[in-house]
Amino acid sequence: MAGMLDAVDQRTQLVGENRLELLMFRLGGMQLFAINVFKVQEVVQLPRLNLMPHRHPSVAGVTHFRGRTVPVIDLSESIGLRPIDKDKPCNLIVTEYNNTVQGFMVGEVDRIINMNWSEILPPPDGTGRTHYLTAITRVNERIVEIIDVEKVLAEISPYDSSVSEDVIDKDLLSLADGLEVLVVDDSSVGLAQCRSTLDHLGIAVHTATDGKRGLDLLKKWAAEGEDVPNKLLMMITDAEMPEMDGYRLTREIREDPRLKDLYIVLHTSLSGSFNKAMVQKVGCDDFLSKFQPDKLATVIQDRIRSVMEAE
Structure with a gap:
């Protein structure tokens, strides 16, 4: 699994070329979802989780990863879908957003694809403001939904927008x-x-x-x-x-x-x-x-x- 991300260090070559790499995965069903590889540190099999009292319902627990304690978010539950079935093979996508590290529990990890941003489209009009997508794309004639992770994280731990x-x-x-x-x-x-x-x-x-x-x-x-x-x-x-x-x-x-x-x-x-x-x-x-x-x-x-x- 770690080998999937060997090419991430080459990501600087994409900057200014209007290109990106997407890590695609499933959340239990057949629908493909994705996040930008820029935000991914590592992909591993789901480790043992420790429960936390009074945690947010979408936080499945915490795990120790490379010397730090990392919160693990059930990405499926956090976007309003059925929780991930931990009795089936699960993976952990370790990410960094806004200088914080968190893990997203997902089902099967598919692959990394290199695309042009022109192929990435906004969600269709009429989908409302409550959805959790920043964009969609098509890969091999299949729709891939790109998740608005900032929205997910903001709902779990709301950002303070006030100025001191x-x-x-x-x-x-x-x-x-x-x-x-x-x-x-x-x-x-x-x-x-x-x-x-x-x-x-x-x-x-x-x-x-x-x-x-x-x-x-x-x-x-x-x-x-x-x-x-x-x-x-x-x-x-x-x-x-x-x-x-x-x-x-x-x-x-x-x-x-x-x-x-x-x-x-x-x-x-x-x-x-x-x-x-x-x-x-x-x-x-x-x-x-x-x-x-x-x-x-x-x-x-x-x-x-x-x-x-x-x-």
């Missing part, structure tokens, strides 16, 4: 009035957290749910005569999104003379050490792990100061 009072520079609040930011993210949880922080600072928020829509919006403004790098204080973008990822979005912006000076912050739940190494490669100005409202507020305020000093 001692972080806010009140002298800047009046300067922030009228400033605008574009947030690009396919996760409703990620969008909501960014909006909450920006609202707290009094900044107007534009949103797009994938890189292609974000780029289309920027180009529309430019075509209408807007000076986009001056219109927006910054763009905050997720890394992995349907149709066009944040890395490719950044590259497209840097190659457009009308947009190239836009300040771009990569804001993602992917591994921090990996993304910091990629920021310069694709031309982002800053990197920030998700769901850290104080740090996001600090990045925004630092950018406001920089803009004001340049004027």
Whole structure:
């Protein structure tokens, strides 16, 4: 099983090429699900679990893994399906999100596939806001559902989106009035957290749910005569999104003379050490792990100061 992930170290070759690798698996039935390999540390057979009192119903227990205690989430139950049958062969997908490590209990692990983000589509319109998918794709004529893990984790351990009072520079609040930011993210949880922080600072928020829509919006403004790098204080973008990822979005912006000076912050739940190494490669100005409202507020305020000093 560990051999499945031998190629993960080559993932940096995909950055900026609008490509990704998906780890596909089942949750008991025949339907295929997937998550981005970027977030996967290891896949192992389900080890023995220890129960925890007062745990969330979707948390099956904890296990000791490579010197640390890791919570194990029944991924099937957490998205509203029947719990995983532990009497059948089960696997544990160990992942890192927002600098925390957790394991997802799944059934059969299928394989890793390499795809273009253009082949990854948003969930169909009309599916409502309660589903747990960020995207879908098709592999060998079969639908594969890509799970919104951020939503799963937020429901088990809700994120605090409030900004500490001692972080806010009140002298800047009046300067922030009228400033605008574009947030690009396919996760409703990620969008909501960014909006909450920006609202707290009094900044107007534009949103797009994938890189292609974000780029289309920027180009529309430019075509209408807007000076986009001056219109927006910054763009905050997720890394992995349907149709066009944040890395490719950044590259497209840097190659457009009308947009190239836009300040771009990569804001993602992917591994921090990996993304910091990629920021310069694709031309982002800053990197920030998700769901850290104080740090996001600090990045925004630092950018406001920089803009004001340049004027």
